[in-house]
Amino acid sequence: MIRNIPCRICGESKNFFNLIAATGNRGVPFISKEHKVALCQNCGVCFLNPQHEDGDYKKYYEWHDRPVDRKVSPKGFRPGTRGEYDRLRLDFFTKILKDKNARILDIGSGYGRFLKSLEERGYRNLHGLEPNREAVKVAEENYGYKFYNAGLGDASLPEKEFDAATLIAVIEHFTDPVKALRDMYKLLRPGGYLYVNTPNLEDVVLRQGINKYFKFVHTFYFTEKSLKNALKKAGFEIAGSYTLPADRRFSNLLCPENYSNSELNIIAKRPLKDGAALEIEKEDWKKIRDKVRSIWRKDKYYALTGRLLSIWRHRKFIGYPAILLKKKLCSKKPLTDFEIPETTG
Numbered sequence: 001m002i003r004n005i006p007c008r009i010c011g012e013s014k015n016f017f018n019l020i021a022a023t024g025n026r027g028v029p030f031i032s033k034e035h036k037v038a039l040c041q042n043c044g045v046c047f048l049n050p051q052h053e054d055g056d057y058k059k060y061y062e063w064h065d066r067p068v069d070r071k072v073s074p075k076g077f078r079p080g081t082r083g084e085y086d087r088l089r090l091d092f093f094t095k096i097l098k099d100k101n102a103r104i105l106d107i108g109s110g111y112g113r114f115l116k117s118l119e120e121r122g123y124r125n126l127h128g129l130e131p132n133r134e135a136v137k138v139a140e141e142n143y144g145y146k147f148y149n150a151g152l153g154d155a156s157l158p159e160k161e162f163d164a165a166t167l168i169a170v171i172e173h174f175t176d177p178v179k180a181l182r183d184m185y186k187l188l189r190p191g192g193y194l195y196v197n198t199p200n201l202e203d204v205v206l207r208q209g210i211n212k213y214f215k216f217v218h219t220f221y222f223t224e225k226s227l228k229n230a231l232k233k234a235g236f237e238i239a240g241s242y243t244l245p246a247d248r249r250f251s252n253l254l255c256p257e258n259y260s261n262s263e264l265n266i267i268a269k270r271p272l273k274d275g276a277a278l279e280i281e282k283e284d285w286k287k288i289r290d291k292v293r294s295i296w297r298k299d300k301y302y303a304l305t306g307r308l309l310s311i312w313r314h315r316k317f318i319g320y321p322a323i324l325l326k327k328k329l330c331s332k333k334p335l336t337d338f339e340i341p342e343t344t345g
């Protein structure tokens with residue numbers, strides 16, 4: 001089911017600016033193909049509105065995250081990850097969390113990849129939280145960490161247990177990020193840290209067109225300010241922030257702005273004493289509107305040049321029609337894993 005939602009950061013229910021429309025649902029029949037991206041005119045956060053309910057997303061992830069669909073190498077790593085970015089993220093995190101015996105929980109731990117990189121940095125007390133049963137199974141087979149096969153807010157999770165929690169490329173997937181952050185808050189001991197990593201809306205990805213970034217799995221789009229607002233609203237203090245630059249290795253003459261987007265990295269802290277939520281700092285929504293629109297205007301051109309360059313890069317001139325044909329045939333593969341509910345979108 002698709003429904004209108006209020007702004008999860010400031011509670012605004014009607015003053016939204018319709019920023020752009022994105023398309024695509026990866027061939028999943030119960031997910032709408034059209035997505036409207038709204039900007040809150042009060043606090044400036046950007047999100048899909050209307051938006052699918054949690055139940056639809058849960059079904060989608062169960063379908064999508066089967067190990068059979070992922071090229072998981074024996075160690076649980078997905079090939080092609082950006083190692084340099086991983087290193088910079090870890091540098092930032094280890095600067096703040098110096099205690100190598102700290103109890104760390106990786107939220108949305110998937111196949112355990114980020115936990116493994118923490119282990120390589122010397123951390124010894126590692127735990128994962130992952131709702132996908134199959135992913136937990138693979139991760140447990142590969143690593144000795146303790147995994148909770150549960151979702152956030154699950155009653156079986158221990159409270160005030162962890163010295164730190166990490167949230168790598170996860171927060172942009174929640175339908176209510178503030179509620180999710182409040183659930184994370186409960187898991188941390190007073191004084192515990194939460195490390196949040198997410199793409200930066202102020203530097204949106206153009207590599208393969210705007211529909212690659214504004215898509216149904218990304219429910220919220222943050223700037224540094226709006227992410228800090230969400231954290232403050234959930235009761236956190238801000239301990240540090242670091243914006244990773246865009247990766248311009250994809251850039252070239254045909255496509256000068258064709259690069260992978262930059263990343264926000266924020267470390268928040270559960271205060272020693274629970275207090276009132278901190279005042280949020282409103283984002284200038286017009287500034288965000290103009291920025292995204294200027295990219296949007298160039299999107300068709302970049303989508304085309306980006307595609308041409310990617311064909312060249314992979315030397316698939318001859319193979320390209322075959323890839324298109326395969327794509328067409330694969331998208332017709334029936335989904336039989338679960339019942340497909342009615343949608344209104």
Ligand SMILES: [Zn+2]
Nearest residue numbers: 007010040043
């Ligand atoms: Zn708002």
